[in-house]
Amino acid sequence: MDECQLPLIDLSGLRNQDEGERLACVAAIARASSEWGFFQVVNHEISNELLVEMRREQVKLFETPFERKASCKLLNNSYRWGTPTATCPRQFSWKVMEEFAAAMSKLARLLAGVLAENLGHRRGGFEDSCDASTCFLRLNRYPACPVSADIFGLVPHTDSDFLTILYQDQVGGLQLMKDSKWVAVKPNEDALIVNIGDLLQAWSNDVYKSVEHKVMPNRKGERYSIAYFLCPSYDSFIGSCREPSIYRKFTFGEYRRQVQEDVKKLGHKVGLSPFLL
Ligand SMILES: O=C(O)CCC(=O)C(=O)O
Numbered sequence: 294m295d296e297c298q299l300p301l302i303d304l305s306g307l308r309n310q311d312e313g314e315r316l317a318c319v320a321a322i323a324r325a326s327s328e329w330g331f332f333q334v335v336n337h338e339i340s341n342e343l344l345v346e347m348r349r350e351q352v353k354l355f356e357t358p359f360e361r362k363a364s365c366k367l368l369n370n371s372y373r374w375g376t377p378t379a380t381c382p383r384q385f386s387w388k389v390m391e392e393f394a395a396a397m398s399k400l401a402r403l404l405a406g407v408l409a410e411n412l413g414h415r416r417g418g419f420e421d422s423c424d425a426s427t428c429f430l431r432l433n434r435y436p437a438c439p440v441s442a443d444i445f446g447l448v449p450h451t452d453s454d455f456l457t458i459l460y461q462d463q464v465g466g467l468q469l470m471k472d473s474k475w476v477a478v479k480p481n482e483d484a485l486i487v488n489i490g491d492l493l494q495a496w497s498n499d500v501y502k503s504v505e506h507k508v509m510p511n512r513k514g515e516r517y518s519i520a521y522f523l524c525p526s527y528d529s530f531i532g533s534c535r536e537p538s539i540y541r542k543f544t545f546g547e548y549r550r551q552v553q554e555d556v557k558k559l560g561h562k563v564g565l566s567p568f569l570l
């Protein structure tokens with residue numbers, strides 16, 4: 294298995310007073326989004342303290358006895374095996390989770406703005422269509438799996454959002470498709486990982502790529518990750534930023550329904566291809 298370093302973007306470039314430097318950073322983000330669909334960012338302005346606190350809440354959540362978690366509602370509209378959600382327990386610090394989600398949201402919007410700007414569009418366009426009711430955090434725990442090398446932690450999939458920001462620990466296990474081959478992502482403790490989702494691929498008329506990825510469990514130790522999904526409101530139309538569009542116009546609500554239907558009927562997500570013109 295090849296291990297790769299994702300393209301590394303220093304986000305301080307976006308805050309550079311020198312317009313040439315700022316545009317070079319925009320171009321680097323856009324290039325990685327087209328060639329890899331994935332990149333990692335440093336100097337993202339999310340404090341290490343907040344990341345560590347959030348991880349502590351995550352571990353506490355997963356370590357809570359199943360019966361206690363099960364007394365809350367089960368996550369039932371997910372297309373992967375559900376984790377009992379904690380929608381009620383008071384013992385979690387929602388303050389940390391909310392602060393973390395807000396920081397991730399800010400970063401996700403900044404990056405979406407950069408990707409819009411690069412294709413000649415207004416930076417705030419996604420901001421208008423994204424709303425807090427559909428954006429979400431997913432907390433993942435992958436138990437150690439010593440039995441077999443071909444059991445998935447998470448099955449191959451693309452994300453159904455605009456873009457995703459991932460905060461992972463140093464265990465490793467995330468793999469992505471690059472030039473028709475699976476490559477393993479080398480963890481970098483200073484970086485957050487960003488990947489393009491289906492909606493940004495459609496909006497960009499396939500300029501940016503929503504790339505398939507999966508997680509393989511570690512043989513010896515468990516792994517934790519947290520993903521933030523930047524999504525528009527359900528009634529937002531995902532048109533293309535370019536004519537002629539290769540996709541028909543659809544709303545995010547319609548896309549989600551289609552994904553859920555495909556998973557129910559076929560056992561897997563089909564993705565964007567039914568929306569191609
Ligand atoms: O845990 C990871 O590294 C990836 C998680 C992921 O792809 C997802 O939650 O959609």
Ligand SMILES: [Fe+2]
Pocket residue numbers: 450451452506
């Ligand atoms: Fe994913």
